[in-house]
Amino acid sequence: MAFKRASKVGAFIPTSSMGDIAFLLLIFFILTVVFTNETGLVVSLPRADASEEGLRDMISNVFINEKGMISIDDMIVRPEQVAGVMSQKVAENPFMIVAFKTDKETPYGVVSDVMEGLKEANAVRVFFNTDLNLPGVAY
Template sequence: MMRLPPRRGVRATIPTASMADIAFLLIIFFMVSTVFRTEQGLKVFLPVAEATERLPRRNIVHLWIAADGQISVDDYTVNPSQVRGIVALKLTENPNLIVSLVADRRTRYRVVSEVMDQLREALALRVSFTTKFER
C-alpha cells in the first residue's frame, strides 16, 4: 500500500476587512431613504385601479376617509366642514400641495363628494385618489 506524504492543508480564509465598509455603505443607504412614519391615519381598504400612477413624494397631504365616513388629517379627526380651513392653511404654506384622498372602498360617495367640494372651495385643485395597483 502506497503511503501518501502528509498533506499540508491550505488555510482557507475569507477576507473580512471590507465587511464593515459594505455594512456602513448599506447603513448610509437606509439612513438616507428612511422616512419615519409621521401619521397613523385610519384603517382603510383601498380601491383597486389599473391606471394607478406614482405620485411625487413631496407636497402631499393625506386625507383619510374611513368606511363610516370619519375623516382624519394629520391624525386629527375632523368634520367635513373643517376640511376647507385646514387644507387652505396648508396650501398657503405650500402652494404646490397635492391632496391625496385615502378613502375606503366602501365609503359612501356622499362623503367623498362633500370633501371634494370643500377642496374646491379651498382652491386645492390638485387631488389624487389613492388606489392600489392590481391587474
C-alpha cells in the same frame, strides 16, 4: 482524313454534399461574426436634490374610512372643517398635493363633501390612491 469527333463529355457537379457544405458555412459565419450591443445615446442623468422629507411637506394625506370619518394629516376633522384646514395648508404651501385615500365602502356623499371642501380651499392638485389589482400581475 477526317477525324471522328469524340463524344461530348457533359459537365456534372455532384450536389449530394451541397447541403452539408451550406450548413458548415452557416456555422462558420455564426461563430466568427462579432455580436455587438447597440449602446444608443450616452446620457448622464442629473441627481435629484429633493430629499424625502421635503417631499413629505408637499403631500397632504386625506383619509376617509367606511364610517365617513375624515382624517387630514392624522387630524380628525368634520366635513365642514375640511375647507378651513386645507386653506391653511394651501396658504403654507401653494404647490401642495393632496393624496386622497378612501375605503371602498365609504358613502359617496362624504367623498363629495370632502371634494367640495378641497375645491373651496383651492387644493386642486389631488390624486386618488387605489388598490390596483390586475389579473396576472403581482405587486
